[in-house]
Amino acid sequence: MKEILILILLFGLVGSALLSVLIRNLLKAAITLAAASALLAAVMFLLGTWIAAVIELSVCAGMITVVFISAISLTKPLTDEEILIEARERRGRYIFLPFILIAVLALLIILKASNLMNFDFIESANSTSVPDFTTQTSVIWNNRALDILGQVIVLLSGVFGVVVLFKERTAK
Amino acid sequence: MIIDLNFIIFASIILLMVTGLYCLLVTKNLLRILIALEVMTKSVTLFLISSGYFSGNAVLTQALVITLIIIEVVVIVVACGIVIGVCVHNKNLDIKNMRKLKG
Amino acid sequence: MQALFILVPLVLVVLLNLPFKQAYRKTAFYAAVFTAVFQMVLSLTSGFLLWKNITDLFSFNFIANLGVDFFSLVVLFTIGLISLISIAVCRSSYDKDKFNFFNLILIVMMGMNGVVLTRDIFSLYVFLEITAVTSFILIAMDKGIEAFEGAFKYLVLSALATIFILSAIAFTFNAVHSLSYTDISSYLKGLGGHFPPQIIAALVLFITGLSIKAGVVPFHGWLPDAYMSSPSAVSILLAGIVTKVAGVYTIMRFAGDIMNNITIVSNILMAFGALSIVIGALAAIGQKDFKRILAYSSISQIGYIILATGAGTPLAFAGALLHFFNHATFKSLLFVNSAAVEYSTGTRDIDKLGGLAGKMPVTGVTSIIGFLSTMGMPPMAGFWSKLIIIIAVWTSGNYTYSVIALLASILTLAYFLILQRKVFFGKLAEGLRNVKEAGALMSFSAILLALITVAAGLAFPFIIYYLQAHGLLKLVIS
Numbered sequence: 001m002k003e004i005l006i007l008i009l010l011f012g013l014v015g016s017a018l019l020s021v022l023i024r025n026l027l028k029a030a031i032t033l034a035a036a037s038a039l040l041a042a043v044m045f046l047l048g049t050w051i052a053a054v055i056e057l058s059v060c061a062g063m064i065t066v067v068f069i070s071a072i073s074l075t076k077p078l079t080d081e082e083i084l085i086e087a088r089e090r091r092g093r094y095i096f097l098p099f100i101l102i103a104v105l106a107l108l109i110i111l112k113a114s115n116l117m118n119f120d121f122i123e124s125a126n127s128t129s130v131p132d133f134t135t136q137t138s139v140i141w142n143n144r145a146l147d148i149l150g151q152v153i154v155l156l157s158g159v160f161g162v163v164v165l166f167k168e169r170t171a172k
Numbered sequence: 173m174i175i176d177l178n179f180i181i182f183a184s185i186i187l188l189m190v191t192g193l194y195c196l197l198v199t200k201n202l203l204r205i206l207i208a209l210e211v212m213t214k215s216v217t218l219f220l221i222s223s224g225y226f227s228g229n230a231v232l233t234q235a236l237v238i239t240l241i242i243i244e245v246v247v248i249v250v251a252c253g254i255v256i257g258v259c260v261h262n263k264n265l266d267i268k269n270m271r272k273l274k275g
Numbered sequence: 276m277q278a279l280f281i282l283v284p285l286v287l288v289v290l291l292n293l294p295f296k297q298a299y300r301k302t303a304f305y306a307a308v309f310t311a312v313f314q315m316v317l318s319l320t321s322g323f324l325l326w327k328n329i330t331d332l333f334s335f336n337f338i339a340n341l342g343v344d345f346f347s348l349v350v351l352f353t354i355g356l357i358s359l360i361s362i363a364v365c366r367s368s369y370d371k372d373k374f375n376f377f378n379l380i381l382i383v384m385m386g387m388n389g390v391v392l393t394r395d396i397f398s399l400y401v402f403l404e405i406t407a408v409t410s411f412i413l414i415a416m417d418k419g420i421e422a423f424e425g426a427f428k429y430l431v432l433s434a435l436a437t438i439f440i441l442s443a444i445a446f447t448f449n450a451v452h453s454l455s456y457t458d459i460s461s462y463l464k465g466l467g468g469h470f471p472p473q474i475i476a477a478l479v480l481f482i483t484g485l486s487i488k489a490g491v492v493p494f495h496g497w498l499p500d501a502y503m504s505s506p507s508a509v510s511i512l513l514a515g516i517v518t519k520v521a522g523v524y525t526i527m528r529f530a531g532d533i534m535n536n537i538t539i540v541s542n543i544l545m546a547f548g549a550l551s552i553v554i555g556a557l558a559a560i561g562q563k564d565f566k567r568i569l570a571y572s573s574i575s576q577i578g579y580i581i582l583a584t585g586a587g588t589p590l591a592f593a594g595a596l597l598h599f600f601n602h603a604t605f606k607s608l609l610f611v612n613s614a615a616v617e618y619s620t621g622t623r624d625i626d627k628l629g630g631l632a633g634k635m636p637v638t639g640v641t642s643i644i645g646f647l648s649t650m651g652m653p654p655m656a657g658f659w660s661k662l663i664i665i666i667a668v669w670t671s672g673n674y675t676y677s678v679i680a681l682l683a684s685i686l687t688l689a690y691f692l693i694l695q696r697k698v699f700f701g702k703l704a705e706g707l708r709n710v711k712e713a714g715a716l717m718s719f720s721a722i723l724l725a726l727i728t729v730a731a732g733l734a735f736p737f738i739i740y741y742l743q744a745h746g747l748l749k750l751v752i753s
Contacts, residue, residue: 006180014184014188017211033207056217068203075264108182108186144397147235150239154242155242158249160412161246165254165257189442205431209438216441220445223448229452232454
């Protein structure tokens with residue numbers, strides 16, 4: 001039962017990622033990207049990593065979409081006739097993408113069915129029990145404490161980036 | 173029909189990566205480059221979580237993914253800042269106009 | 276002791292940004308200078324028990340994940356030295372944004388120290404990203420259109436490199452089930468030469484990602500634009516230490532130490548190295564911008580280091596390490612000179628410059644010292660490290676690569692002669708009648724770096740003898 005649910009969610013994830021690449025309007029592309037993040041968060045939740053799923057949902061599906069939409073609204077849109085010309089040219093470039101994806105998928109299915117390449121390196125699930133919450137948090141805080149320090153430093157750097165890059169400037 | 177979970181997850185990782193890479197190579201819009209980088213980051217996130225799940229050590233990879241998400245947010249924010257800066261000078265988001273540095 | 280490298284700048288950044296008004300803004304320069312000098316002192320005196328006692332007072336959780344050896348200490352000392360030079364050059368420049376620059380340089384020092392100190396492959400990724408994000412902000416700091424373009428190109432390629440490195444980490448985690456260097460190293464030794472396809476994929480992706488970050492040909496597209504369009508103090512930092520720590524140090528650590536000279540990786544590295552030497556030198560000959568010539572020269576010199584890393588013998592590794600330090604000093608010296616020329620004359624176009632040796636004597640003399648060291652002329656330090664690299668590559672059996680490295684010195688001579696003649700010698704160009712020598716701090720930095728180059732060159736045989744006697748370098752030819 002869980003496998004079928006994960007299959008449906010993964011199908012939605014690949015589909016919405018494909019849509020976010022193909023859609024011409026940047027605003028709608030950012031929203032489909034948020035939908036992809038939400039579906040990925042659901043997959044992570046089903047695989048047992050709850051903390052990461054919540055952070056992915058709130059940060060990627062929330063904050064990154066807000067940043068994208070603010071960047072889109074701060075940059076100028078094209079005029080109407082330029083949009084038509086650009087749409088036609090764009091279709092010519094992106095038309096190959098669905099065919100390439102179907103070809104890659106067919107290649108992978110053929111490789112699996114004919115046993116030419118074994119996928120054992122991702123082993124099958126042997127334990128389906130998920131450790132409880134205190135073990136999860138203790139691993140994050142005790143084993144990977146250096147990464148937490150790195151996150152703090154990266155956030156400091158991001159703060160300086162915002163101060164330097166987003167300050168009011170006069171056009172040169 | 174036998175549903176083999178690890179094959180399905182691996183297939184979707186490869187498909188996401190190919191989508192992101194194709195978009196990165198083909199696009200002419202600066203912000204769509206950032207969307208392509210985002211899609212590829214989702215693919216790597218899925219790869220990390222699934223490899224942790226299948227080898228039984230999901231808590232460790234969860235810690236890695238949390239750090240990855242935070243770092244990636246900061247990179248996207250700085251990237252949007254740079255793109256807005258380019259657009260203020262060039263007045264549009266076309267990558268063909270970024271030709272000031274030659275040679 | 277190791278944690279002090281990361282914690283001291285962090286505490287200073289937090290203290291500098293507390294919400295008390297203007298009193299703290301002036302002290303940012305002194306805080307940054309203190310950190311750089313402290314780092315140099317700490318890396319030289321690391322054996323003293325005093326540092327261990329200080330950090331034992333605070334027993335942190337993550338000390339087990341940090342470690343140093345002789346190679347790391349040399350790199351840490353270089354980080355401190357070049358950061359000090361960059362801070363000095365920024366102090367004598369004319370922009371108004373210095374407070375942010377001093378804070379950002381403290382953060383980038385933290386990132387580089389983390390890359391050097393970590394013993395864990397995912398923490399390596401975290402600190403690589405800290406260095407990269409801070410570099411994007413530093414390049415884009417003067418907010419001109421060229422700076423934004425250079426920063427954007429660097430950003431896209433660096434993010435692509437990050438994706439490759441993360442995929443390699445995921446493949447490795449699948450096979451090894453652990454993330455520390457020792458576990459990966461023993462796993463690779465245990466494989467004994469039969470590599471399953473996922474390990475080959477992991478190695479190729481990892482080396483590709485690190486090569487993009489190091490600016491090795493064919494992934495060097497971002498490097499000339501980023502070096503050329505950034506402010507002068509940032510160019511010194513980038514060319515002198517950031518690209519080298521983020522890319523070249525990690526390749527040396529992995530190919531030399533952890534992967535332990537797997538044949539396929541060594542061959543790829545030697546091919547990339549030789550390609551970088553030749554293409555970097557050829558592309559530098561036709562350029563018109565002072566900093567762009569220096570950027571292509573950096574690509575060429577990094578090719579020497581990668582070639583030596585690929586060769587794999589202990590002598591080659593010693594040559595690579597020595598060339599790492601030498602290139603940091605002479606390339607930073609040349610970038611300080613270009614900053615001085617740019618501030619005094621307002622242009623970097625070598626067609627518009629000429630005859631500056633009379634007006635700017637300190638810059639002229641120190642740039643000659645820098646060029647001689649790059650070309651590998653005795654008794655400068657560059658001669659010794661290039662000689663060791665060429666001999667080591669020859670004795671490890673790769674005769675063609677050794678000959679290519681030797682012949683590329685002629686190309687290096689060519690473009691530097693063009694540069695010297697056009698900028699410093701010849702007739703004084705119009706409009707340059709009243710240029711003066713650069714400010715005191717900039718001249719001081721140039722003289723300091725020139726003295727280090729000359730002193731290291733004169734003392735090299737003694738240095739090699741001392742290191743060999745203490746067993747720190749295992750040399751094949753004694």
